[in-house]
Amino acid sequence: MKKKKIITIFFTAVILLCIINLKRQHICINNELAFSNIEALASGENSGYYHCLGTGSLDCPKSLTKVAFIREI
Template identity: 40%
Template sequence: MKKKTVLKLLFIASCLVAVCSLFYNNETNTLDSLAFQNIEALAHDENDAGAYCAGYGSVDCRSYKVEYKVSGAQLHKSVAI
């Protein structure tokens, strides 16, 4: 009889601990404005609006595969493997 009572108490205690941990760990992490500015700065160069694209190859340029892409001061050239 004592063994069943102890097992019931352990089961109830573990359920309470599980419920409490769910409530306390339900926090949402929010990014501050500096993190969003950093993400925007990194994604800024992904726009190929001013890029010059030429040939057929493996470099992505405006959703096409090209051989050469010149954007700003950078030249991207596809490399044959």
């Protein structure tokens, strides 16, 4: 009876540690994703150099004219 009680306590402790570890890993993944999103939003879209070609329906980031192609250099 005493042996059964010790084994039950041991397995309960192992399961609790596994759950705590999984929760901690999940929180870290969410934090990394949130920081990546914040950095992407903060950097903006007009941070590079562009070469605009042709006449079309796209707005060139430099001159705000309508172009067919935008190539980032």
